[in-house]
Amino acid sequence: MSLTTGVRPVVFLHGVWGDPGNFSRTLSVLADAHDRTVYAPAYGNRGTNLIPASYTELRPTLEDAVADSPTGDIDIVAHSLGGLFAVRAAMDLPVAHIIGLGACFKGRSTLRRLRPLMARMVGPAMTGILGDEPYAFAPDVDVLSVVSSADFIVPAWSSDLRPELGDRCELIRIRGVRHEQLTLQTRLITRLLAATRS
Template sequence: MRTSRLWTSSLLATLLVGLGGTLAAVPAAQADTVLPPLPTAPEGDVPGVNDWGCRPTAARPVPVVLVHGTFGDRRHLLERLSKAILATGSCLFSLDYGNRGTDDVVRAAGQLKTFVDKVRAATGAAKVSLVGHSQGGMMPRYYIKNLGGAAHVDDLVGIAPSNHGTRLIPSANPVAALVPGLICVSCNQQAWGSAFLRELNAGDETPGDVSYTQITSRYDEVVVPHTSGYLAPGPRTTNVTIQDKCRFTIAEHVLIPMDNAAIGMTLDALAHAGPADPSYQPRC
């Protein structure tokens, strides 16, 4: 039953993110959607996440903030990753933003900034590391580039990030013409060639003294092609596809945050200075 729900979520995400392909020229900032406030995680946090009394240690001095994707929330799909990060001894925090990530990405980045400021104030840490799934891997780049985040972020790990958007064919979505932008502003902004992404990716794609790790799946059915999640090569950038590490893994867009290789590469990125080691071999 759980697997069935995950695949249903995957199909929904594929359909709705694909709506963005019809409106590739939307402006970077616009009104929020017509959706009412949506529920997030009724069970609350994974135990240990959002412990505002947590203090970083000498071994793990940088708190970690998890950032969910479009239609996601601070808990679901991220439980296994949360437990793996907590097991390293890191302070771990996670937020809900943008009415399940459907609202304007610019507004969402402002919410991330506020949350990071709260984490830094509570923990006394100068910087945090950000780990995000899908939109959650891309949206923090707006915070880093435009909202002062470059001074406060150590690592950004994107798991199936929508850095350059999706090329999903609009004609495959028969409802696209009926609801353009009404239920998912951020979907439009994540379309390949959108005005938002052109602005975000103009100039230096990896600004600041931030380490960037992008983890993708060859079977991603939402961020298409999966290599659109990659960022420009550089000394602080690692781009990796999980099938190059674990040949037989079938994790796609929805399941990738739970994949052993994706979690292993994330933990490696957080364990040392710089991005994930491209030669690191995670457990498959």
């Protein structure tokens, strides 16, 4: 957490095999700026645990951020699997904006017979990501979703909430940035965060 300010807090959510260090460049810039409170929790055994268990672990941090917010709501920056937690949080808590970075908002389809293998290789979280469960979306959250032409992990359709949210979702296309490098795009992330300050 950074210095408490009069601006809505922002929570950074990592993906599978991730941790808060994935956002270290951006977190350092935000800490130096002292302009908003920042939360960057580790959760779910590096994001590999079952999704309900990881969300249960993550929820108190989200609630703390809301409680500390001068506006009564929060912004979330979510990478990959963090996108699933961000949309879940927006259903449960007051979330003003979500910035998705290759965010797996809608899960990821794969052949049913490969799902057990993927869960063993990557972790139990994959059963939720690869499942057939329909996802619900909070209609009053604004989403800025970044997709890259070089992201071969999360397909663009999973990051695109325009069909569900209409003009409340803006899809931002960038070129040549691999999935695991999206969290390193500090200038882009800070520019998008600046756009959420209102």
